[in-house]
Amino acid sequence: MSFNSVSEFVSMGGHGLYVWLSYGLGAVILAANLIIPRLNRDRLLAEQKRRLRREEGIR
Amino acid sequence: MAEKKWIPRWFYQLASPRWCYQITGKLLPWFMGTTLLLLLGGTVWALLFAPADYQQGNSFRIIYLHVPAAILAQSAYMLMAVAGAVGLIWKMKVADMVLKSAAPIGASMAVLALLTGAIWGKPTWGSWWVWDARLTSMLILFFLYLGVMALNSAIENESTAAQASAVLALVGLVNIPIIKYSVEWWNTLHQPATFTLTEKPAMPVEMWLPLLVMVIGFYCFFAVSLMQRLRNEIIWRERRTGWVRELLNKQ
Numbered sequence: 001m002s003f004n005s006v007s008e009f010v011s012m013g014g015h016g017l018y019v020w021l022s023y024g025l026g027a028v029i030l031a032a033n034l035i036i037p038r039l040n041r042d043r044l045l046a047e048q049k050r051r052l053r054r055e056e057g058i059r
Numbered sequence: 060m061a062e063k064k065w066i067p068r069w070f071y072q073l074a075s076p077r078w079c080y081q082i083t084g085k086l087l088p089w090f091m092g093t094t095l096l097l098l099l100g101g102t103v104w105a106l107l108f109a110p111a112d113y114q115q116g117n118s119f120r121i122i123y124l125h126v127p128a129a130i131l132a133q134s135a136y137m138l139m140a141v142a143g144a145v146g147l148i149w150k151m152k153v154a155d156m157v158l159k160s161a162a163p164i165g166a167s168m169a170v171l172a173l174l175t176g177a178i179w180g181k182p183t184w185g186s187w188w189v190w191d192a193r194l195t196s197m198l199i200l201f202f203l204y205l206g207v208m209a210l211n212s213a214i215e216n217e218s219t220a221a222q223a224s225a226v227l228a229l230v231g232l233v234n235i236p237i238i239k240y241s242v243e244w245w246n247t248l249h250q251p252a253t254f255t256l257t258e259k260p261a262m263p264v265e266m267w268l269p270l271l272v273m274v275i276g277f278y279c280f281f282a283v284s285l286m287q288r289l290r291n292e293i294i295w296r297e298r299r300t301g302w303v304r305e306l307l308n309k310q
Contacts, residue, residue: 001107009107012117018182019120022175023106026124029171030098030280033164037287044291048298049307 074151076293077302083286090283097276104269112266121179123270126253127277129172132200133235135165135281139207140232143225153289155221156296158228159211160288164281166204173197184248192241193249196234203231217296 003009012019072078105123112119139161146154176194177187188194207224214220242251253270254260260267297303 002110003107012120013111015116015118015182018118018178019106022121022124022178023102025174025178026128026171029167033167033280033284034287037284037291041287041291041294044294045307045310048294048303049310051298052304052307 073153074149076153076156076297077300079153080290080293080297083290087283087286090279090286094276094279094283097272097279101269101272101276105273108265109269110263110265115183118179118182121175122253123273125172125175125179126270127274128168128175129197130274131277131281132165132168132172132197133238134278135161135168136200136203136228136231136235139165140225140228143221143228146221147225147229152296153293155217155225156289156292157285158207158221158225160285160292162204162207162211162224164284164288166201166208168277168281169197169201169204173201180248189248191247191249192245193238193247196238196241199234200231200238203227203234206231 010016105120111117139158142154142157145151181187206227210224211220242249
């Protein structure tokens, strides 16, 4: 372990702002890349199912 | 028929959207688990256990995001260009879909590499941004990704969009060696490559091992995000086919 206390860990030897800003951005960008396709899939499947039902209703 | 002998069977299977949809459905949970394990483990290792740099202190820990993001941004670009070439040569629809799906992931990795680089540059070089060769060529990589995305969304016809963006991706490929060798060809503030195939890393093992974990984690993450997007694209383009109808009815 490179740190002796929680406050030492948070301050990162005075570079806390830079380190945490980077890791925050990293978390947001990675999470967005997994969540956005997931949401798109839900929307796409719902849309296509609705279209299918509509077309079958006409027939 | 003679062709079939030297092109392996999986290459033809890859051409089938349905087969791709099924195989990625099987692979996804495994890649997802591996990604979470590697990224969470790697991050804890990077933040808590890796030693601080004797010159840069703890701002050094930004490397564990910066380098994997930069490597992935370039690898994703190469994959995209290869998919573009395959799409142009063999008229393979799945390759067009891979090209389109890889672009937004690669663009976001280029953004992450640029942003973490800027944040790291401030305490290390005293500046958020310098117009040096490495940074500029990386910015160009980001614009190339934006170009591919713009072409794909601006052109209505799917095969025309795929052709146009494949040509752009292939032309932009010239930028990849420029990024790689920029730190050797020009005077730069940027440090040379961390990992090379031929030499041992310049940093001690306690520093580069977590970095390796993060790089592999980022590759797995890319695979997950790419498969997710590819599957959406397959359903969309195959929406009129029997097997997608069946799939929708089953859900």
